Amino acid sequence: MFIHRRRGWEIAEREATPEAIVTGRRALLGGAAGAMALATGPAAAQWNIFGRRPNMPALAERAPLVAPRNPKYEAGRAITPEPEATTYNNYYEFGQSKSVYDEAQALKTANWKIELAGMLARPRSIGFEDLMKQVSLEERVYRHRCVEAWAMTVPWVGFPLADLVKLAEPASGAKYVVFTTLADKATMPGLRASWYPWPYTEGVTMDEAMNELAFLSVGLYGKVIPPQNGAPIRLTLPWKYGFKSAKSIVKITFTDQRPVNFWQALQDSEYGFWANVNPEVSHPRWSQAKERLLGTDEMVATKIWNGYGDQVASLYVNLKNERLFA
Numbered sequence: 001m002f003i004h005r006r007r008g009w010e011i012a013e014r015e016a017t018p019e020a021i022v023t024g025r026r027a028l029l030g031g032a033a034g035a036m037a038l039a040t041g042p043a044a045a046q047w048n049i050f051g052r053r054p055n056m057p058a059l060a061e062r063a064p065l066v067a068p069r070n071p072k073y074e075a076g077r078a079i080t081p082e083p084e085a086t087t088y089n090n091y092y093e094f095g096q097s098k099s100v101y102d103e104a105q106a107l108k109t110a111n112w113k114i115e116l117a118g119m120l121a122r123p124r125s126i127g128f129e130d131l132m133k134q135v136s137l138e139e140r141v142y143r144h145r146c147v148e149a150w151a152m153t154v155p156w157v158g159f160p161l162a163d164l165v166k167l168a169e170p171a172s173g174a175k176y177v178v179f180t181t182l183a184d185k186a187t188m189p190g191l192r193a194s195w196y197p198w199p200y201t202e203g204v205t206m207d208e209a210m211n212e213l214a215f216l217s218v219g220l221y222g223k224v225i226p227p228q229n230g231a232p233i234r235l236t237l238p239w240k241y242g243f244k245s246a247k248s249i250v251k252i253t254f255t256d257q258r259p260v261n262f263w264q265a266l267q268d269s270e271y272g273f274w275a276n277v278n279p280e281v282s283h284p285r286w287s288q289a290k291e292r293l294l295g296t297d298e299m300v301a302t303k304i305w306n307g308y309g310d311q312v313a314s315l316y317v318n319l320k321n322e323r324l325f326a
């Protein structure tokens with residue numbers, strides 16, 4: 001279980017962890033009792049305050065994957081140090097702590113296929129390598145904002161989601177794109193948490209999928225994406241809370257029905273379909289006004305649409321009655 005020593009300015013990250021809702025274990029480790037257990041128990045030796053092991057194993061070398069940087073997407077703040085972005089992760093299929101990077105090395109990406117399904121003239125399966133031959137890769141530096149109020153700034157390598165949609169040739173009636181991610185019991189210990197609605201799924205509207213910002217990432221920091229960040233291919237939707245950016249995608253479905261995503265299925269009052277970043281709309285259990293930058297732990301103000309309003313605000317002008325920000 002993830003144990004977190006709290007600083008005055010922080011929300012307790014384990015309270016912010018959606019897992020706390022279902023297990024109700026929040027009370028057990030809250031407050032002074034929790035801090036004491038941490039200071040005296042074996043946990044104190046094993047974890048530092050952000051859940052990272054002090055004696056981190058060396059990370060596996062990754063193959064280079066270099067693509068020209070698209071200068072249009074400069075993030076306006078320092079890039080997060082690579083070891084932070086690759087060792088502080090949310091990937092519940094491998095466990096509920098932030099330190100799943102070593103467990104995640106069990107992910108098998110050889111012969112990866114993505115099923116293209118639903119409202120398509122030609123439903124089919126496409127091999128990852130085959131897909132790579134049909135897209136052109138670029139690098140984009142995007143800000144990432146987790147719903148738990150931590151944030152990072154990452155140079156992703158990938159291609160616009162719009163390019164994949166065009167390649168898939170959906171029927172004109174398709175309104176949503178749904179992403180299903182790998183659920184492999186043999187390699188993913190997190191799947192034993194049977195109260196979660198596996199497999200992890202996410203979805204966006206067709207308009208969102210065609211927006212220039214919507215990105216499919218296959219690399220980061222000039223190298224192939226590691227398992228813990230969603231190898232071999234994951235969504236990157238920088239104006240939405242991080243949980244929308246589904247990792248290790250195995251199926252993409254075009255449909256006219258709005259999907260119910262993983263976190264929404266678990267707790268609709270806290271995690272909805274749209275999940276656009278907005279500092280003024282609090283999570284029911286914490287404020288979204290600020291975010292903690294991985295690496296420096298600096299607290300900075302969160303911006304509406306995570307600062308990407310110029311690109312995405314127009315998508316939502318006719319959707320004022322929707323719950324756009326949670």
Ligand SMILES: Nc1nc2c(c(=O)[nH]1)N[C@H]1C(S)=C(S)[C@@H](COP(=O)(O)O)O[C@H]1N2
Nearest residue numbers: 089090091092146200229242243245246247
């Ligand atoms: N399949 C899958 N995708 C996922 C998650 C997950 O648990 N499983 N966590 C999400 C959350 S909450 C966040 S913040 C980002 C984290 O991405 P990172 O670990 O690369 O920073 O992945 C998202 N995609």
Ligand SMILES: [Mo]
Nearest residue numbers: 146147242243
């Ligand atoms: Mo997240």
